[in-house]
Amino acid sequence: MKQSITLDRVTKFMGLGFLITLKSLFTGDLDKEGFRNFLRKVVVPIASIFLFIGLWHMGAKSLYNIEAEYKIEKALTEQGQEAADAMKACIASGDVSCQPNTLPSPAQVWESYKSLLRDHQIISADKAAFAEKTAVINAKRIAEGKDPITYTGRPSFVDQILTSLKTVFAGFLLALVIAVPIGVIIGLSKTLRSSVNWLIQIFKPVSPVVWLLLVFMIVKTMTKDSNSDSAFIISFISVGLCSMWATLVNTAMGVASVDKDYINVAKVLKLGPVQKVFKVILPSSLPLIFTGLRITLSVAWMVLIAIELLAQSPGLGSFVWEEFQNGAIDSNSKIIVAMFVIGGIGFLLDRIMLTIQNTVSFNKTSGI
Amino acid sequence: MAYLELNNVYKTYGQGDHATEVLSNINLSIEEGEFVAIVGFTGSGKTTLVNLINGLLQPTRGEVLFKGLPVLGTSHERGVIFQNYSLLPWLTVGQNIYMAVKEAFPKKSKKELHEIVSEYVAMVNLTPAINKRPKELSGGMRQRVAVARALAMKPEMIIMDEPLGALDALTRGNLQDEILNIWGKEKRTALLITNDVDEGIYMADRIIPLRPGPKATLGPEFKIDIERPRDKTELNDNANFKETRNAIIEYLMDIGNERKSVEQEVYELPDLTPKSFVGHF
Ligand SMILES: Nc1ncnc2c1ncn2[C@@H]1O[C@H](COP(=O)(O)OP(=O)(O)O)[C@@H](O)[C@H]1O
Ligand SMILES: [Mg+2]
Numbered sequence: 041m042k043q044s045i046t047l048d049r050v051t052k053f054m055g056l057g058f059l060i061t062l063k064s065l066f067t068g069d070l071d072k073e074g075f076r077n078f079l080r081k082v083v084v085p086i087a088s089i090f091l092f093i094g095l096w097h098m099g100a101k102s103l104y105n106i107e108a109e110y111k112i113e114k115a116l117t118e119q120g121q122e123a124a125d126a127m128k129a130c131i132a133s134g135d136v137s138c139q140p141n142t143l144p145s146p147a148q149v150w151e152s153y154k155s156l157l158r159d160h161q162i163i164s165a166d167k168a169a170f171a172e173k174t175a176v177i178n179a180k181r182i183a184e185g186k187d188p189i190t191y192t193g194r195p196s197f198v199d200q201i202l203t204s205l206k207t208v209f210a211g212f213l214l215a216l217v218i219a220v221p222i223g224v225i226i227g228l229s230k231t232l233r234s235s236v237n238w239l240i241q242i243f244k245p246v247s248p249v250v251w252l253l254l255v256f257m258i259v260k261t262m263t264k265d266s267n268s269d270s271a272f273i274i275s276f277i278s279v280g281l282c283s284m285w286a287t288l289v290n291t292a293m294g295v296a297s298v299d300k301d302y303i304n305v306a307k308v309l310k311l312g313p314v315q316k317v318f319k320v321i322l323p324s325s326l327p328l329i330f331t332g333l334r335i336t337l338s339v340a341w342m343v344l345i346a347i348e349l350l351a352q353s354p355g356l357g358s359f360v361w362e363e364f365q366n367g368a369i370d371s372n373s374k375i376i377v378a379m380f381v382i383g384g385i386g387f388l389l390d391r392i393m394l395t396i397q398n399t400v401s402f403n404k405t406s407g408i
Numbered sequence: 409m410a411y412l413e414l415n416n417v418y419k420t421y422g423q424g425d426h427a428t429e430v431l432s433n434i435n436l437s438i439e440e441g442e443f444v445a446i447v448g449f450t451g452s453g454k455t456t457l458v459n460l461i462n463g464l465l466q467p468t469r470g471e472v473l474f475k476g477l478p479v480l481g482t483s484h485e486r487g488v489i490f491q492n493y494s495l496l497p498w499l500t501v502g503q504n505i506y507m508a509v510k511e512a513f514p515k516k517s518k519k520e521l522h523e524i525v526s527e528y529v530a531m532v533n534l535t536p537a538i539n540k541r542p543k544e545l546s547g548g549m550r551q552r553v554a555v556a557r558a559l560a561m562k563p564e565m566i567i568m569d570e571p572l573g574a575l576d577a578l579t580r581g582n583l584q585d586e587i588l589n590i591w592g593k594e595k596r597t598a599l600l601i602t603n604d605v606d607e608g609i610y611m612a613d614r615i616i617p618l619r620p621g622p623k624a625t626l627g628p629e630f631k632i633d634i635e636r637p638r639d640k641t642e643l644n645d646n647a648n649f650k651e652t653r654n655a656i657i658e659y660l661m662d663i664g665n666e667r668k669s670v671e672q673e674v675y676e677l678p679d680l681t682p683k684s685f686v687g688h689f
Contacts, residue, residue, distance in 0.1 A: 301490065301492060301494040302494065302496060304464055304490065304494060305490075305494050305496065307463075307464055307481075307482045308462065308464070308482045308487075308488045309507065309508050309511045309512075309561075310482055310483070310484060310511055311511060319496075319507065320496065323496070323498045323499075324496075324498070326498075402497045402498040402541065402543070
């Protein structure tokens with residue numbers, strides 16, 4: 041009993057309340073209301089997924105047909121009946137050389153997903169073998185003070201995801217480290233707030249592309265004579281700068297709008313300025329700060345793809361771009377796989393932030 | 409020189425066209441060890457008056473003197489129980505009180521501080537809830553935490569702004585007794601703001617009505633000459649109590665009606681402050 045209560049709490053807390061309904065379906069204690077909930081929270085969403093896939097499938101098929109007919113028509117007008125027949129046969133046979141290039145069907149995307157995973161397994165096996173082979177030499181090289189030999193093969197899809205995550209977290213941390221302290225300082229002083237307001241209002245809507253170019257100008261010069269990974273530095277700084285505004289504004293707002301009662305308490309207790317900030321102002325603005333951080337993280341993830349793409353830094357963005365330029369038969373479906381992965385990770389990140397936000401929010405009657 | 413003195417105090421909120429004079433020509437003096445209650449309608453400026461005395465607000469004109477010195481800010485010598493509890497919601501009951509005690513007694517060790525916290529939490533019967541957060545408590549429990557927090561700092565004077573307003577009758581009675589207990593035992597000075605005449609009569613040495621604002625002034629004071637410790641049930645049969653109660657309520661009703669009939673007109677109060685209600689009415 042106790043355990044199920046905590047399960048209920050945890051899942052509700054993370055916004056995954058439907059799991060509870062699912063659980064009670066199996067344990068059998070589902071009343072009428074519960075059954076309606078089950079329909080609403082489990083059956084309907086699943087049905088909508090199938091509907092989505094069905095529509096996608098049909099849409100992809102009709103796009104495929106349009107593209108195929110056009111190809112045959114073209115062969116007919118340019119090269120005559122024989123070529124058109126050959127083209128028709130070629131398309132029907134599923135030959136790679138003459139496939140219409142259009143929106144891939146769900147099945148193709150699923151295939152590509154599996155092939156990407158296989159690809160990852162091959163590459164990681166390759167990597168492991170490489171590491172084994174070079175282990176002795178590398179140990180020697182390190183002992184001699186030389187740089188170890190590193191694997192320089194193509195990164196797999198999973199590697200790209202990890203790189204993107206690394207970049208987004210670096211950018212997020214940068215945003216946090218810049219925006220929270222500045223937000224607190226701005227929030228504390230009305231004068232400061234009105235004097236930097238124009239700056240925030242101007243920089244907030246600036247497009248990620250412009251930030252990237254700005255960061256590029258600066259970082260390019262600053263890393264001229266070091267061999268550090270400037271693409272990574274450029275992209276994570278750009279991500280941080282693009283995404284930090286929500287946190288900055290929310291922190292400043294939270295600090296500026298601390299309940300007058302709490303300030304009065306601080307005054308009556310005669311807290312010093314530092315104590316006042318850390319014991320009253322910060323805790324009371326934590327919920328708003330975390331709301332800001334949550335927005336920041338989702339903005340960071342959203343702009344990351346575009347920035348990676350432009351900065352030529354490894355990650356999901358460049359994966360998408362390379363596949364697009366590649367134009368191989370399964371490129372389109374790989375791009376769609378990337379799209380789902382990007383969306384899924386974005387959703388997960390948001391859930392994590394929501395969970396943290398709920399934990400620090402003192403307005404909740406029950407914390408975990 | 410009285411312990412606390414307000415001389416010709418005016419308080420105006422806002423500037424220019426938006427200025428409203430909430431308090432007008434307030435004169436009040438409280439002796440050391442006295443228990444004074446101020447009764448008044450909601451919105452008459454009671455909280456404003458309290459904040460002038462505890463140092464959260466400065467008068468627009470006039471002076472507030474505490475032990476002969478002007479009140480320029482808050483002080484640990486004057487403890488405050490706020491009308492709306494003002495507990496910090498991210499701290500537990502114990503932490504809320506600990507924070508206050510730590511500021512009041514910076515030289516005491518952690519252990520001593522925790523002892524004080526436990527003592528006062530026990531005093532308001534909240535030991536089982538010491539690790540709960542304010543959101544998990546009922547209004548009455550929160551108010552008791554606020555009382556414990558103010559008293560644990562051992563202020564010389566305690567200023568209470570409708571401290572028991574939100575409580576049910578039973579809890580209210582208990583807390584009244586607890587406050588009286590501490591006031592009597594440690595001979596503090598107390599100022600109680602209330603909208604409950606019975607509460608004022610039960611607890612205070614003097615009751616002063618605050619006339620409705622804007623431009624609220626203090627009315628004539630009513631001395632309560634009833635022996636302490638007072639007994640609630642006996643009080644109801646006490647002729648003295650009945651007479652005082654009726655007199656105060658009549659006075660409040662009168663100014664209430666006055667206010668309705670002469671909405672915006674400035675009213676001059678008769679310049680008399682009866683020393684005792686007996687004989688005057
Ligand atoms: N900070 C403020 N600014 C402007 N007006 C205020 C402010 N605080 C209180 N008032 C006004 O002053 C009057 C008295 O308020 P208050 O002292 O809270 O009354 P009470 O405590 O008796 O209910 C009210 O009309 C209220 O609207
Ligand atoms: Mg009030």
